[in-house]
Amino acid sequence: KEDEGGSNGSSGGGSKKITLGFSQVGSESGWRSANTDSIKSAAKEAGYNLKFSDAQQKQENQISAIRSYIAQKVDVIAFSPVVVTGWDAVLKEAKAAKIPVILTDRSVETKDESLFVTLVGSDFTDEGRRAAKILEKVLEKAGHKGKVKIAQLEGTTGAAPAIERAKGFKEIMDAEHKDDWEIVVTQTGDFTRAGGKQVMAAFLQSNPDINVLYAHNDDMAIGAIQSIEAAGKKPGKDILIVSVDGVKDGFVAMSEGKINAIVECNPLLGPQLMEVVQTVKDGGTVERWIKTKESDFMQDQAKDALPTRKY
Ligand code: AHR
Numbered sequence: 001k002e003d004e005g006g007s008n009g010s011s012g013g014g015s016k017k018i019t020l021g022f023s024q025v026g027s028e029s030g031w032r033s034a035n036t037d038s039i040k041s042a043a044k045e046a047g048y049n050l051k052f053s054d055a056q057q058k059q060e061n062q063i064s065a066i067r068s069y070i071a072q073k074v075d076v077i078a079f080s081p082v083v084v085t086g087w088d089a090v091l092k093e094a095k096a097a098k099i100p101v102i103l104t105d106r107s108v109e110t111k112d113e114s115l116f117v118t119l120v121g122s123d124f125t126d127e128g129r130r131a132a133k134i135l136e137k138v139l140e141k142a143g144h145k146g147k148v149k150i151a152q153l154e155g156t157t158g159a160a161p162a163i164e165r166a167k168g169f170k171e172i173m174d175a176e177h178k179d180d181w182e183i184v185v186t187q188t189g190d191f192t193r194a195g196g197k198q199v200m201a202a203f204l205q206s207n208p209d210i211n212v213l214y215a216h217n218d219d220m221a222i223g224a225i226q227s228i229e230a231a232g233k234k235p236g237k238d239i240l241i242v243s244v245d246g247v248k249d250g251f252v253a254m255s256e257g258k259i260n261a262i263v264e265c266n267p268l269l270g271p272q273l274m275e276v277v278q279t280v281k282d283g284g285t286v287e288r289w290i291k292t293k294e295s296d297f298m299q300d301q302a303k304d305a306l307p308t309r310k311y
Helices: 030-046 059-071 088-096 124-141 160-176 193-206 218-230 248-255 270-281 299-308
Strands: 002-005 019-024 049-054 076-079 101-104 118-121 148-154 181-188 212-215 240-245 261-264 289-291 296-298
Touching: 019 030, 019 059, 030 049, 030 218, 030 248, 030 270, 049 059, 059 076, 059 088, 076 270, 088 101, 101 270, 118 270, 124 160, 124 212, 124 240, 124 261, 124 296, 148 160, 148 193, 148 218, 160 181, 181 193, 193 218, 212 218, 218 240, 218 248, 248 261, 248 299, 296 299
Parallel strands: 019 049, 019 076, 076 101, 101 118, 118 289, 148 181, 148 212, 212 240, 240 261
Antiparallel strands: 002 049, 261 296
16 A cells, blocks of 8 residues: 655756655554654655555565655655565665665564664663563552563564563563463464454453453454453453553553553654654764653553544
């Protein structure tokens, strides 16, 4: 699926409009919709000619989109890679065509650091650590006693946020809670509500004693809440829930007492990306990783924060 914003040619000041080819992961979550809106509106604001395509969560679609941007000789390519591996060949083609590549949101695994200029996005490992630290507070607030039996809903298999959010969480769990916390079930829900709902229903069947859910995004937590309620349990009480993102619907669930805490992951990357595109086009240097700033939220902050959530 490809759509175009603006037209090629002169922007009036005599300089040629920058053409940016952007390959988006898909439209799997509220976070992703907010990210897409941010990129489209920031490109418009910057006066760039944006060529945007939605890969519907498929790596082969992203590879074809990047190849088509190379063939169209765009000025800069940016993309949010659905998974971390398997990019070297297409990125080498971009390099050979002298088109700079900027990663947004998610990283890739490559031995050749010259294949992309920078990553504009969050520290997902730290988000995982923050999720474990905020779970400590949630357990304390709930007066939880005894074993902590955790169900983990992972993001898309092979995606940077799924790998790193699991890693950061486990790091804290192994270092500080080896004797009392256990991940009893873990499976991907593909970052979608439908995935979260379906996998949580199966978790509750196989492990009815789960008392904590760690969901790698709000959408999966919201889907899981439906299955928890269908099983006659109270989300946020019988099963304490920590998720990642901080989209409006997550805040609604938190203000209703159904999610206990949210680790924010900021999707509004558009303005930063456009600045980086300009710098790269002007021949300037940028940092290898431009990290996004974000916060954590407990349930008691949800009602106040809700009216100010933009997405
Ligand atoms: O890469 C960021 C993640 O992708 C978000 O946490 C999730 O909601 C999205 O689908």
